Amino acid sequence: MTKLFTDVAAVPDPRGEIVGLWARRAVLTIFAAIAVLGLLDVFGQGTTRTAASTPAAVVRVSAPAAVRGGLFFQSRVDIRARRAIAHPRLVLDEGWIEGMQVNSIEPSPVGEASRDGRLVLSYDGLKAGERLVVWLEFEVNPTNTGHRSYGLELDDADTRIAAIDRRITIFP
Amino acid sequence: MDLVVRTIFVFFLILVITRAVGRRELSSMEPFDLILLVVIGDLVQQGVTQSDYSLTGATMVIVTVAVLTVLTAWLSFRFRRLRPVLEGDPVILVADGRILERNLRRQRMTVEELGAEARLAQIGSLDDVRYAVLETSGKVSFVTASS
Numbered sequence: 616m617t618k619l620f621t622d623v624a625a626v627p628d629p630r631g632e633i634v635g636l637w638a639r640r641a642v643l644t645i646f647a648a649i650a651v652l653g654l655l656d657v658f659g660q661g662t663t664r665t666a667a668s669t670p671a672a673v674v675r676v677s678a679p680a681a682v683r684g685g686l687f688f689q690s691r692v693d694i695r696a697r698r699a700i701a702h703p704r705l706v707l708d709e710g711w712i713e714g715m716q717v718n719s720i721e722p723s724p725v726g727e728a729s730r731d732g733r734l735v736l737s738y739d740g741l742k743a744g745e746r747l748v749v750w751l752e753f754e755v756n757p758t759n760t761g762h763r764s765y766g767l768e769l770d771d772a773d774t775r776i777a778a779i780d781r782r783i784t785i786f787p
Numbered sequence: 788m789d790l791v792v793r794t795i796f797v798f799f800l801i802l803v804i805t806r807a808v809g810r811r812e813l814s815s816m817e818p819f820d821l822i823l824l825v826v827i828g829d830l831v832q833q834g835v836t837q838s839d840y841s842l843t844g845a846t847m848v849i850v851t852v853a854v855l856t857v858l859t860a861w862l863s864f865r866f867r868r869l870r871p872v873l874e875g876d877p878v879i880l881v882a883d884g885r886i887l888e889r890n891l892r893r894q895r896m897t898v899e900e901l902g903a904e905a906r907l908a909q910i911g912s913l914d915d916v917r918y919a920v921l922e923t924s925g926k927v928s929f930v931t932a933s934s
Contacts, residue, residue, distance in 0.1 A: 643853075643854065643857055646850040646853050646854050647854050649846065649847060649850045650791055650847065650850055650851045650854050653788065653790060653791040653847040653851070654788050654791045654792070655788070656788045658790075658843050658844075658847060659843075660789075661788055683839055683840075683841035683843050683844050684839070684840045684841035684842075684844075685838045685839050685840030685841060685844075686838060686839055686841075687838055754838070757840040757841065786841055786842075786843035786844075787841060787842050787843060
Protein backbone atom coordinates (compact mmCIF):
# COMPACT_ATOMS: atom_id res chain seq x y z
CA MET A 616 0.00 0.00 0.00
CA THR A 617 1.31 3.44 -0.94
CA LYS A 618 1.72 6.40 1.40
CA LEU A 619 -1.36 8.01 -0.16
CA PHE A 620 -3.47 5.30 1.41
CA THR A 621 -1.58 4.62 4.61
CA ASP A 622 -2.06 8.30 5.59
CA VAL A 623 -5.82 7.79 5.58
CA ALA A 624 -6.97 6.57 8.97
CA ALA A 625 -8.54 3.13 8.73
CA VAL A 626 -11.03 4.02 11.43
CA PRO A 627 -11.93 7.71 11.77
CA ASP A 628 -11.66 9.33 15.19
CA PRO A 629 -15.12 8.52 16.67
CA ARG A 630 -15.35 11.78 18.64
CA GLY A 631 -14.39 13.89 15.62
CA GLU A 632 -16.85 11.98 13.49
CA ILE A 633 -19.72 12.61 15.91
CA VAL A 634 -18.83 16.29 16.35
CA GLY A 635 -18.60 16.73 12.59
CA LEU A 636 -21.93 14.99 12.03
CA TRP A 637 -23.76 17.10 14.60
CA ALA A 638 -22.10 20.30 13.40
CA ARG A 639 -23.35 19.55 9.90
CA ARG A 640 -26.83 18.81 11.19
CA ALA A 641 -26.83 22.04 13.22
CA VAL A 642 -25.81 24.10 10.17
CA LEU A 643 -28.52 22.44 8.06
CA THR A 644 -31.09 23.14 10.78
CA ILE A 645 -30.09 26.82 10.74
CA PHE A 646 -30.38 26.80 6.93
CA ALA A 647 -33.85 25.24 7.13
CA ALA A 648 -34.86 27.79 9.79
CA ILE A 649 -33.74 30.67 7.54
CA ALA A 650 -35.78 29.24 4.64
CA VAL A 651 -38.85 28.84 6.90
CA LEU A 652 -38.44 32.40 8.24
CA GLY A 653 -38.23 33.56 4.63
CA LEU A 654 -41.49 31.75 3.90
CA LEU A 655 -43.03 33.47 6.92
CA ASP A 656 -42.12 36.88 5.47
CA VAL A 657 -39.68 37.77 8.23
CA PHE A 658 -37.19 39.09 5.64
CA GLY A 659 -39.82 40.92 3.59
CA GLN A 660 -41.75 41.86 1.70
CA GLY A 661 -45.26 40.78 2.59
CA THR A 662 -47.80 43.57 2.98
CA THR A 663 -49.08 44.48 6.42
CA ARG A 664 -52.06 46.72 7.14
CA THR A 665 -52.47 49.40 9.75
CA ALA A 666 -55.52 51.58 10.33
CA ALA A 667 -56.56 54.60 12.37
CA SER A 668 -60.14 55.66 12.88
CA THR A 669 -61.24 59.06 14.18
CA PRO A 670 -64.54 60.98 13.99
CA ALA A 671 -63.11 62.90 11.01
CA ALA A 672 -61.69 60.09 8.89
CA VAL A 673 -60.59 56.48 8.60
CA VAL A 674 -57.03 56.01 7.35
CA ARG A 675 -55.63 52.66 6.25
CA VAL A 676 -52.04 52.00 5.19
CA SER A 677 -50.96 48.85 3.32
CA ALA A 678 -47.21 48.49 2.99
CA PRO A 679 -44.43 45.99 3.68
CA ALA A 680 -42.98 46.03 7.19
CA ALA A 681 -39.68 44.68 5.88
CA VAL A 682 -37.95 45.04 2.51
CA ARG A 683 -34.58 44.24 0.98
CA GLY A 684 -32.17 46.26 -1.14
CA GLY A 685 -33.23 46.61 -4.78
CA LEU A 686 -36.80 45.47 -4.31
CA PHE A 687 -39.78 47.21 -5.86
CA PHE A 688 -42.73 47.65 -3.55
CA GLN A 689 -46.00 49.48 -3.19
CA SER A 690 -47.52 51.33 -0.29
CA ARG A 691 -51.16 52.33 -0.37
CA VAL A 692 -52.90 54.97 1.71
CA ASP A 693 -56.68 54.73 1.81
CA ILE A 694 -58.57 57.66 3.33
CA ARG A 695 -62.32 57.79 3.87
CA ALA A 696 -63.55 61.15 5.10
CA ARG A 697 -66.33 61.09 7.72
CA ARG A 698 -66.70 64.82 7.53
CA ALA A 699 -65.53 67.39 5.01
CA ILE A 700 -61.78 67.90 4.97
CA ALA A 701 -60.97 71.17 3.25
CA HIS A 702 -57.20 70.76 2.92
CA PRO A 703 -56.19 67.10 3.28
CA ARG A 704 -52.47 66.68 3.76
CA LEU A 705 -50.49 63.50 4.17
CA VAL A 706 -47.46 64.00 6.36
CA LEU A 707 -44.98 61.15 5.77
CA ASP A 708 -42.21 60.15 8.16
CA GLU A 709 -38.65 60.15 6.87
CA GLY A 710 -38.64 56.34 6.35
CA TRP A 711 -40.93 56.74 3.34
CA ILE A 712 -38.31 58.64 1.39
CA GLU A 713 -34.90 58.05 3.00
CA GLY A 714 -32.89 55.67 0.79
CA MET A 715 -35.89 54.97 -1.45
CA GLN A 716 -36.34 55.67 -5.14
CA VAL A 717 -39.81 57.14 -5.55
CA ASN A 718 -41.07 55.68 -8.81
CA SER A 719 -44.49 57.27 -8.72
CA ILE A 720 -47.17 58.72 -6.47
CA GLU A 721 -50.68 58.40 -7.88
CA PRO A 722 -52.69 60.54 -7.81
CA SER A 723 -50.03 63.21 -7.81
CA PRO A 724 -50.41 65.70 -4.96
CA VAL A 725 -51.35 69.26 -5.80
CA GLY A 726 -48.52 70.42 -3.62
CA GLU A 727 -45.46 69.15 -1.77
CA ALA A 728 -43.71 70.70 1.17
CA SER A 729 -41.47 69.86 4.09
CA ARG A 730 -42.59 70.06 7.68
CA ASP A 731 -39.90 69.60 10.25
CA GLY A 732 -38.05 67.12 8.02
CA ARG A 733 -41.18 65.26 6.98
CA LEU A 734 -42.70 65.22 3.51
CA VAL A 735 -46.12 66.85 3.19
CA LEU A 736 -48.37 65.89 0.24
CA SER A 737 -51.38 68.13 -0.28
CA TYR A 738 -54.58 67.02 -2.03
CA ASP A 739 -57.85 68.61 -3.05
CA GLY A 740 -60.58 68.82 -0.45
CA LEU A 741 -62.70 65.79 0.44
CA LYS A 742 -66.45 65.85 1.09
CA ALA A 743 -67.99 63.76 3.85
CA GLY A 744 -68.07 60.11 2.73
CA GLU A 745 -65.56 60.70 -0.07
CA ARG A 746 -62.58 58.36 -0.48
CA LEU A 747 -59.01 59.15 -1.48
CA VAL A 748 -56.60 56.33 -2.33
CA VAL A 749 -52.93 57.16 -2.90
CA TRP A 750 -50.59 54.58 -4.44
CA LEU A 751 -46.91 55.11 -3.79
CA GLU A 752 -44.42 52.99 -5.74
CA PHE A 753 -40.84 52.65 -4.51
CA GLU A 754 -37.56 50.86 -5.11
CA VAL A 755 -35.17 50.32 -2.22
CA ASN A 756 -31.65 51.67 -2.73
CA PRO A 757 -29.26 48.71 -2.27
CA THR A 758 -27.17 50.74 0.22
CA ASN A 759 -30.20 51.56 2.36
CA THR A 760 -30.35 49.47 5.55
CA GLY A 761 -31.80 49.70 9.06
CA HIS A 762 -35.08 50.48 10.84
CA ARG A 763 -36.96 53.66 10.09
CA SER A 764 -40.21 55.28 11.06
CA TYR A 765 -42.80 54.65 8.38
CA GLY A 766 -45.73 56.39 10.03
CA LEU A 767 -47.95 59.04 8.56
CA GLU A 768 -50.34 61.70 9.62
CA LEU A 769 -53.51 62.97 7.96
CA ASP A 770 -53.99 66.67 8.53
CA ASP A 771 -56.61 69.17 7.59
CA ALA A 772 -54.27 72.04 6.76
CA ASP A 773 -52.16 72.07 9.95
CA THR A 774 -54.64 70.27 12.21
CA ARG A 775 -53.98 66.61 12.84
CA ILE A 776 -56.95 64.36 12.04
CA ALA A 777 -55.44 60.88 12.31
CA ALA A 778 -52.04 59.34 12.73
CA ILE A 779 -50.57 55.92 12.06
CA ASP A 780 -47.39 54.72 13.67
CA ARG A 781 -45.43 52.15 11.66
CA ARG A 782 -41.84 51.15 11.17
CA ILE A 783 -40.04 49.64 8.24
CA THR A 784 -36.99 47.34 8.34
CA ILE A 785 -34.61 47.36 5.40
CA PHE A 786 -32.41 44.27 5.28
CA PRO A 787 -28.96 44.63 3.74
CA MET B 788 -41.76 34.74 1.10
CA ASP B 789 -41.90 35.01 -2.69
CA LEU B 790 -38.14 34.59 -2.97
CA VAL B 791 -38.15 31.20 -1.20
CA VAL B 792 -41.21 30.07 -3.17
CA ARG B 793 -39.55 31.06 -6.46
CA THR B 794 -36.36 29.23 -5.44
CA ILE B 795 -38.32 26.05 -4.61
CA PHE B 796 -40.18 26.25 -7.92
CA VAL B 797 -36.99 26.75 -9.96
CA PHE B 798 -35.17 23.97 -8.06
CA PHE B 799 -37.84 21.43 -8.95
CA LEU B 800 -38.15 22.83 -12.48
CA ILE B 801 -34.42 22.23 -13.02
CA LEU B 802 -34.76 18.76 -11.46
CA VAL B 803 -37.56 17.88 -13.90
CA ILE B 804 -35.64 19.35 -16.85
CA THR B 805 -32.45 17.43 -16.06
CA ARG B 806 -34.42 14.20 -15.68
CA ALA B 807 -36.28 14.85 -18.94
CA VAL B 808 -33.25 15.89 -20.98
CA GLY B 809 -31.33 12.77 -20.01
CA ARG B 810 -28.03 12.08 -18.38
CA ARG B 811 -25.98 11.63 -21.55
CA GLU B 812 -26.67 15.14 -22.78
CA LEU B 813 -25.84 16.65 -19.41
CA SER B 814 -22.65 14.70 -18.80
CA SER B 815 -21.10 15.48 -22.20
CA MET B 816 -20.43 19.20 -22.25
CA GLU B 817 -20.01 20.41 -25.80
CA PRO B 818 -19.32 24.16 -26.29
CA PHE B 819 -22.98 24.70 -27.22
CA ASP B 820 -24.14 22.96 -24.01
CA LEU B 821 -21.76 25.07 -21.95
CA ILE B 822 -23.10 28.32 -23.43
CA LEU B 823 -26.66 27.09 -22.95
CA LEU B 824 -25.87 26.32 -19.31
CA VAL B 825 -24.64 29.88 -18.73
CA VAL B 826 -27.73 31.30 -20.47
CA ILE B 827 -30.03 29.12 -18.36
CA GLY B 828 -28.18 30.24 -15.22
CA ASP B 829 -28.74 33.87 -16.14
CA LEU B 830 -32.43 33.32 -16.89
CA VAL B 831 -32.88 31.43 -13.62
CA GLN B 832 -31.21 34.24 -11.68
CA GLN B 833 -33.56 36.80 -13.21
CA GLY B 834 -36.58 34.68 -12.39
CA VAL B 835 -35.54 33.96 -8.81
CA THR B 836 -33.96 37.13 -7.45
CA GLN B 837 -35.41 39.62 -9.95
CA SER B 838 -34.36 43.09 -8.78
CA ASP B 839 -33.16 41.91 -5.37
CA TYR B 840 -29.59 43.12 -4.72
CA SER B 841 -29.54 42.28 -1.03
CA LEU B 842 -27.29 39.93 0.91
CA THR B 843 -30.38 38.74 2.77
CA GLY B 844 -31.98 37.70 -0.52
CA ALA B 845 -28.83 35.93 -1.73
CA THR B 846 -28.53 34.13 1.63
CA MET B 847 -32.15 32.99 1.48
CA VAL B 848 -31.77 31.61 -2.04
CA ILE B 849 -28.49 29.78 -1.37
CA VAL B 850 -29.72 28.37 1.93
CA THR B 851 -32.99 27.19 0.35
CA VAL B 852 -31.11 25.48 -2.50
CA ALA B 853 -28.79 23.81 0.05
CA VAL B 854 -31.74 22.55 2.10
CA LEU B 855 -33.55 21.26 -1.00
CA THR B 856 -30.39 19.50 -2.22
CA VAL B 857 -29.95 17.72 1.11
CA LEU B 858 -33.68 16.97 1.26
CA THR B 859 -33.78 15.35 -2.18
CA ALA B 860 -30.60 13.38 -1.40
CA TRP B 861 -32.16 12.18 1.86
CA LEU B 862 -35.46 11.28 0.19
CA SER B 863 -33.55 9.34 -2.44
CA PHE B 864 -31.53 7.55 0.28
CA ARG B 865 -34.52 6.87 2.54
CA PHE B 866 -37.17 5.90 -0.01
CA ARG B 867 -35.99 3.44 -2.61
CA ARG B 868 -39.03 4.04 -4.81
CA LEU B 869 -38.14 7.71 -5.19
CA ARG B 870 -34.63 6.95 -6.38
CA PRO B 871 -35.49 6.40 -10.06
CA VAL B 872 -37.47 9.68 -10.03
CA LEU B 873 -34.83 11.79 -8.31
CA GLU B 874 -31.62 10.21 -9.60
CA GLY B 875 -32.58 7.71 -12.26
CA ASP B 876 -31.43 4.12 -12.56
CA PRO B 877 -28.18 2.83 -14.07
CA VAL B 878 -28.76 1.44 -17.58
CA ILE B 879 -26.90 -1.63 -18.83
CA LEU B 880 -25.49 -1.05 -22.31
CA VAL B 881 -23.40 -4.21 -22.66
CA ALA B 882 -24.29 -7.46 -20.92
CA ASP B 883 -22.11 -10.56 -21.15
CA GLY B 884 -20.24 -9.01 -24.06
CA ARG B 885 -23.47 -8.37 -26.01
CA ILE B 886 -24.35 -4.77 -26.93
CA LEU B 887 -27.95 -3.96 -25.97
CA GLU B 888 -29.01 -1.83 -28.94
CA ARG B 889 -32.41 -1.10 -27.47
CA ASN B 890 -30.91 0.46 -24.35
CA LEU B 891 -28.45 2.44 -26.45
CA ARG B 892 -31.31 3.79 -28.58
CA ARG B 893 -33.28 4.77 -25.49
CA GLN B 894 -30.31 6.79 -24.29
CA ARG B 895 -29.83 8.32 -27.77
CA MET B 896 -26.37 6.79 -27.83
CA THR B 897 -24.58 5.20 -30.78
CA VAL B 898 -22.18 2.26 -30.78
CA GLU B 899 -19.49 4.74 -31.92
CA GLU B 900 -20.09 6.83 -28.81
CA LEU B 901 -19.89 3.73 -26.65
CA GLY B 902 -16.62 2.91 -28.40
CA ALA B 903 -15.31 6.40 -27.64
CA GLU B 904 -16.21 5.96 -23.98
CA ALA B 905 -14.37 2.61 -24.02
CA ARG B 906 -11.27 4.24 -25.51
CA LEU B 907 -11.38 6.88 -22.77
CA ALA B 908 -11.42 4.00 -20.28
CA GLN B 909 -8.24 2.59 -21.91
CA ILE B 910 -10.13 -0.29 -23.53
CA GLY B 911 -8.87 -1.16 -27.00
CA SER B 912 -11.92 -2.98 -28.35
CA LEU B 913 -15.60 -3.38 -27.50
CA ASP B 914 -14.99 -7.13 -27.83
CA ASP B 915 -13.05 -6.90 -24.57
CA VAL B 916 -16.04 -5.40 -22.74
CA ARG B 917 -18.09 -7.77 -20.63
CA TYR B 918 -20.36 -5.21 -19.04
CA ALA B 919 -20.94 -1.51 -19.73
CA VAL B 920 -23.27 0.53 -17.56
CA LEU B 921 -24.52 4.07 -18.05
CA GLU B 922 -24.38 5.34 -14.49
CA THR B 923 -26.79 7.91 -13.03
CA SER B 924 -23.98 10.50 -13.29
CA GLY B 925 -24.04 10.10 -17.10
CA LYS B 926 -20.65 8.38 -17.19
CA VAL B 927 -20.18 4.89 -18.62
CA SER B 928 -18.44 2.32 -16.44
CA PHE B 929 -16.88 -0.81 -17.97
CA VAL B 930 -16.08 -4.28 -16.76
CA THR B 931 -13.68 -6.04 -19.08
CA ALA B 932 -13.55 -9.75 -19.77
CA SER B 933 -10.13 -9.95 -18.12
CA SER B 934 -11.23 -8.30 -14.86
